[in-house]
Amino acid sequence: MSEEYIIQCWSCLASFDAFTAGWCAHIPPSKICPYCLRCSCKAPEDYKEEVWKNAPKELIEERKSVSKGKEPLGELLLKSGKITPEILQAALKRQEAEGEKLGEILVKMNVIKREELDLYLISQKKVATISLKDKNVDIELVKKIGFNYCLKNKCLPIGVEEFQGEKILALVMVNPFDSFTISSVSSITSFKVIPYQAEPEEFENVIKELQRKFFRAEPSKKEGKEFPLIEGLIRSGIRRGAEEIYIEPHDYEFRIFFRIEGLLFKSVPISREDHPNLINSIMELSNLDKNLKNIPQKGKIILAEFRENYEIHVQSTPSRFENIISIKIIDKNSFGKNLEEIGLNELDMKDLTDTIEKREGISIVSAPLFNNSASTIYSIMNYYRRKGWKVTSVEPFIHIGIQGLNQFEMDERFPPSYVIKKAIDTQPDILFVFSLQDENSINILFRYSINFPIILELNSRNSAQAIHILRDIIGINPRLISERLKLVLNQRMIRRLCDNCKEPAMTPFEIDYKIEDLDTYEFKFYKEKGCEECNRTGFKGRFPIYELLKITPPIKELILKGANERTIRETAKKLGFITLGQNCVYKIVQGLTSTTEYLKGNFD
Structure with a gap:
């Protein structure tokens, strides 16, 4: 087998090894991204064609073996000898006349028993x-x-x-x-x-x-135990400002990665010989079942040393060798701070709050993965909690428990729509739904948004792409989008230049044409250098930039016509829409960041 086949997730844009990732349950199947846990079955056709055109032969053969087509009920019963072609023809004619399901008609005809029908339906x-x-x-x-x-x-x-x-x-x-x-x-x-x-x-x-x-709850398995290696990893991650730690098992070692300021850094691997039970120890510490080798699980690590300032969430994802572990570190002191302090300009802040306070409609908060849109949503949640609104949220995991909020956690064992309906039953003043791309559930949200405002999180590179994802990938009716969607707030996290070592720079040619209307003589440009204080990167910390797209009548018309995201974006710019790229330029001329971040952001 090839050592690895690296592909980029179409949804979150993260890169991962297709050989170690799991398969989804669709027919035909695709690989599940270990970071956002989404398959690529709804990805654009050109993306899927590119992935499988270049895929190693072993992976293509594996996909064929996983694929198992499902036959129509009538054909299954014919092949098994349960019915004859004449009986099937008679049942189909009766189905056409009565409108009932074929299986029910065959039971009424006493051709098969109810129990047998159940078994054949399961096979479909x-x-x-x-x-x-x-x-x-x-x-x-x-x-x-x-x-x-x-x-x-x-x-x-x-x-x-x-x-x-x-x-x-x-x-x-x-x-x-x-x-x-x-x-x-x-x-x-x-x-x-x-x-x-x-x-x-x-x-x-x-x-x-x-x-x-008959049964009693099992006692805790970790009482009195110590986990120095795991605690050391978490301590190291916090010291380095990591948002996430990944532990990937391989043949002879565990590979360790830290995600710091949105970028992935590889650490020194840990030998399997020295620490053979590392994955099981992490699962035990986070109350996950180590015997479930092929099921995604999520849990929390609660340690006295970190409890006051950090929430530590663990996700276990099946892979070829052993479960991949993701440890997400949330800093309580910076996550979900006051809405007035997150960096929205005065006009965008007014548009956002005025829209929500009309008490109906859908508003989207979007960003690429690892760009902290959840923190912005928590800021909005806290803003309306303080105003006395009844706030309810549906989250993949409870990022931070907040008193006074109704917080529901998604469970892989329940359909998303079930959890959402339970949240709606609380009769909220405002509902927040995180990381959702399920067509049925989003349709429910659009229907209920006539009763109260709903804030929906999506992963997208810009505001217009969020509309494209809703309409063309998830499959929401364009008319429903045009009627119920009110605005899209998109954000990107930008690295801040280190004040200790940044140095003056000439006007960057990369953005020269974008600043011709600005009085640039009032500003100084800076570039990164690197020092001990910033780990030689030239940057220290990140801050968000935003773009807010209001769904005005011209934008609604474009949505109904099926216009692509570029057309929507260009039309919005003519109407005064300020893009992420423009806002990044403003931060550059203010000396807060450099053209490195502008180029990395691939802004249009």
């Missing part, structure tokens, strides 16, 4: 719903699978039956499309697993009853 990824009220949970199987596992992954076994010479385990699940859990339960029990859909509330009632009668 169509899942039957079952009530737990009249079903007995198999306690011995729960013990074999593990009660805590069932509790965490929202599944319960209700019995084993034999079908066509094979033993089948019926598994009731809140999310029956969770292929990781299905595969794991099958591996634990050695049975083929058939999932059934359960209502979440009904499942919770049954699991509580089981816990009361």
Whole structure:
């Protein structure tokens, strides 16, 4: 096998090794980015063509073996000998007349039994719903699978039956499309697993009853233990100002990366021989289940030394060797500071708050990955919390727990729409939804935005691209976007020149044509140099720049016509829209940053 095949994620723009990344469950499948956990199945066709045109032969063969096409129900039943072509033709004619599903008609015709239909529907990824009220949970199987596992992954076994010479385990699940859990339960029990859909509330009632009668909560596994290596890594990351630490397992070592000021720095690797249980120790410390090798998990590390000033979140993602670990470090002192202090100009601040305070519609806060849009959203959340609004959020993980907010955390075992509906049930004055690209869930948000304002986070390089992603990639109806979308705030984090070592520079030719209308004689230009204080980079810290695109009638018309992002952007500029690139130039002429950041930002 090739050593690696590096590709860039179409969504978050991060680079990763396709060989070590996991496959998604779509047909045909694509690789899941280990940073944003999104596959590329909805990426533009030219992106997918480029990825697979250059892919190593081994990866293409692996993709073919993972792909398993699903046949129509009628063809499946014909191939299995359950029905004849004549019976299928009669059922199809009856379906055309009555409008019912083919499977239901075949059951009414007494051609197949209800239980058999369920099994064939499962093979098509169509899942039957079952009530737990009249079903007995198999306690011995729960013990074999593990009660805590069932509790965490929202599944319960209700019995084993034999079908066509094979033993089948019926598994009731809140999310029956969770292929990781299905595969794991099958591996634990050695049975083929058939999932059934359960209502979440009904499942919770049954699991509580089981816990009361048969099971006790497991004690903490880390009491009295010390983790000096892990604590040392976190301490080193905090000292260096890292936002995230990545630990990637390989054959003979663990590779360590620090993300500092948006850039990735490779550290000295850790030998597997010296620390064979590093990944398991991190998972234990963050209360993750180390026995689940093929399931993404998330948790928190709580250590007295860091507790007051930092939130430390851990995410475990399956890979070819062992789970990849991401440790996200959130500085409580700078994350989500006062809205008035984040750097919005007076006009943008007024447009943002005036739009929200109309108490309806969708507003988007967007940025490329690793550009801190979550911090800006927390600033807006805190602003309206202090104003006495009832604030509710839906987050991939609770970045920082805030008293007075209703904060919901996404769970991979539940569909996103389920969590969003639970959040809407709190009847908020304003709803904030983070990191969402699910078409069904976003459609729900657009429909409910007539009742209260909703702030939605998206990953995009600029404001116009956010509209393109909503309409052309996620698939939201253009008319719905034009009616309910009110504004898009896009941001980019820019590195600040080190005040200790920055040095004067001539007017940079790279932006000369962009500053011809400015009185440049009033400003001094600077460039980076590097010193001990800034780790020889010439920069120290980052600050945000913004662009705010209001969805005015001309922009609405372009959305309805299907105009591309460049057309939307150029039209907005003629109407007075100030771009990220222009705002970056303003920061350069103020001596806050250099043309290095302008060029790195690839502003248009």
